[in-house]
Amino acid sequence: MYYHKDLSLLTELIERFESLPSIGHRSAERLAYHLLSVPKEEAQAFADSIVKASREIHRCPRCFNLTQQEICCVCADKSRDPKIICVVEAPKDVAAMERVRQYNGLYHVLGGCISPVKGVSPDQLHIPELARRVAEEDVEEVILALNNSVEGEVTTSFINKLLLPYAARVTRLASGLPVGALLERSDEMTILRALERREEL
Amino acid sequence: MYYHKDLSLLTELIERFESLPSIGHRSAERLAYHLLSVPKEEAQAFADSIVKASREIHRCPRCFNLTQQEICCVCADKSRDPKIICVVEAPKDVAAMERVRQYNGLYHVLGGCISPVKGVSPDQLHIPELARRVAEEDVEEVILALNNSVEGEVTTSFINKLLLPYAARVTRLASGLPVGALLERSDEMTILRALERREEL
Numbered sequence: 047m048y049y050h051k052d053l054s055l056l057t058e059l060i061e062r063f064e065s066l067p068s069i070g071h072r073s074a075e076r077l078a079y080h081l082l083s084v085p086k087e088e089a090q091a092f093a094d095s096i097v098k099a100s101r102e103i104h105r106c107p108r109c110f111n112l113t114q115q116e117i118c119c120v121c122a123d124k125s126r127d128p129k130i131i132c133v134v135e136a137p138k139d140v141a142a143m144e145r146v147r148q149y150n151g152l153y154h155v156l157g158g159c160i161s162p163v164k165g166v167s168p169d170q171l172h173i174p175e176l177a178r179r180v181a182e183e184d185v186e187e188v189i190l191a192l193n194n195s196v197e198g199e200v201t202t203s204f205i206n207k208l209l210l211p212y213a214a215r216v217t218r219l220a221s222g223l224p225v226g227a228l229l230e231r232s233d234e235m236t237i238l239r240a241l242e243r244r245e246e247l
Numbered sequence: 248m249y250y251h252k253d254l255s256l257l258t259e260l261i262e263r264f265e266s267l268p269s270i271g272h273r274s275a276e277r278l279a280y281h282l283l284s285v286p287k288e289e290a291q292a293f294a295d296s297i298v299k300a301s302r303e304i305h306r307c308p309r310c311f312n313l314t315q316q317e318i319c320c321v322c323a324d325k326s327r328d329p330k331i332i333c334v335v336e337a338p339k340d341v342a343a344m345e346r347v348r349q350y351n352g353l354y355h356v357l358g359g360c361i362s363p364v365k366g367v368s369p370d371q372l373h374i375p376e377l378a379r380r381v382a383e384e385d386v387e388e389v390i391l392a393l394n395n396s397v398e399g400e401v402t403t404s405f406i407n408k409l410l411l412p413y414a415a416r417v418t419r420l421a422s423g424l425p426v427g428a429l430l431e432r433s434d435e436m437t438i439l440r441a442l443e444r445r446e447e448l
Contacts, residue, residue, distance in 0.1 A: 052314055052315055052316050052319065052320040052323075053304065053313060053314065053315055054315065055296070055299050055300040055303055055304055055315055056300055056304060056313065058296050058300070059296050059297065059300040062292070062293045062296045062297075066278050066281055066282075067277060067278070067281050068274070068277065069278075073269070075339065075342075076268060076269065076339070077267050077268070077270075078300070079337070079338060079339045080267055080268050081267075081297060081300070081301060082300060082301060082304055082313060082338075083337075086301050086302060089297055089298065089300075089301035090298055090301065091263070092263045092297055093294035093295070093297040093298045093301075094294070095256070095259050095260050095263045096260065096263075096282055096290055096293055096294040096297075097290065097291055097294045098256050099256040099257055099259070099260040099279070099282070099283060099290075100282060100283060100287050100290035100291065100294075101287060102256055103254065103256055103257060103283055112254060112257065112283060113253055113254065114253055114254055114255065114256055115253050118253065119253040122253075136280070136284075137280060137283075138276065138277070138280045141276070
């Protein structure tokens with residue numbers, strides 16, 4: 047369809063960019079042309095950065111957060127409270143929580159959410175490892191900080207049931223109107239949720 | 248500011264993505280996390296694609312379009328009319344023109360536009376090579392197909408003056424309302440231009 051007859055390498059590069067999340071064909075073209083317009087050393091440095099990050103960054107064996115060290119910097123930080131575990135879907139959610147600068151416990155990264163539709167079952171996630179941590183470590187609270195989606199809900203209630211036998215308190219992030227939200231622009235589900243969980247003044 | 252304490256390689260990868268055009272910090276983060284979530288072979292293949300494209304794609308010595316061959320596929324195509332040269336800013340503009348499937352002449356890629364503000368002078372572009380082509384080859388028409396911007400205008404009139412001594416006709420793409428445009432949503436400059444250049448029915 048497009049004109050890259052003798053440019054199979056450009057076509058391939060465009061397709062690679064297009065395979066990335068939320069990059070459409072036009073953006074992919076623009077990015078590929080950009081990389082061909084910069085000095086070869088810069089393109090090489092970009093490629094090296096991808097390879098090095100991909101090779102050297104791995105999962106923390108305890109919480110499955112990303113790390114370049116043996117264990118991640120949260121697990122390694124002795125000043126953090128090991129009795130609280132915040133459960134998130136992905137490493138980027140750890141970054142989102144840390145940005146708040148208020149949470150001082152540890153994490154547990156599931157690697158996704160339970161989804162019958164996508165065929166993701168609990169044992170394909172790091173849910174068994176979470177149960178083991180709660181059983182073996184001295185955990186007082188498990189905060190479920192999953193996305194506020196149907197799959198997040200399913201996963202939240204699955205883990206809640208799974209952890210019932212243990213002494214740890216299981217909580218979840220509050221659901222309601224986001225800070226700064228205009229009522230007239232909020233969707234029905236959010237308003238309904240905020241109404242059901244209304245708080246005493 | 249963000250939380251990537253022991254993840255210098257992730258931070259670097261995010262910065263690399265951020266240096267690409269129209270990729271903001273959040274998009275860069277998402278792309279970097281994505282590349283860490285795919286199999287290492289896939290990340291490696293992406294990096295290889297960048298390096299190979301950057302190494303093997305170069306400028307056509309005649310028209311400065313991108314090519315993997317000795318000369319580009321337009322210049323190499325004997326069925327195209329060598330008496331017409333379409334002048335564009337960048338290789339992606341060649342792709343845009345080719346998508347129309349109506350133009351059958353050759354190209355000349357300037358590598359940018361004249362811009363006193365950005366300090367780009369005519370001899371930093373492939374303008375001398377264009378003058379040489381017009382002087383030495385049997386050129387009947389030069390179509391200036393530059394962006395419809397201030398810099399495009401400046402470059403268009405510079406090249407027009409430069410080519411005055413030669414027999415070749417110098418034309419430019421028409422300026423006016425784009426196809427499908429709503430008058431009420433068109434900007435003043437576009438309407439003014441369309442009014443000034445109104446056509447007899």
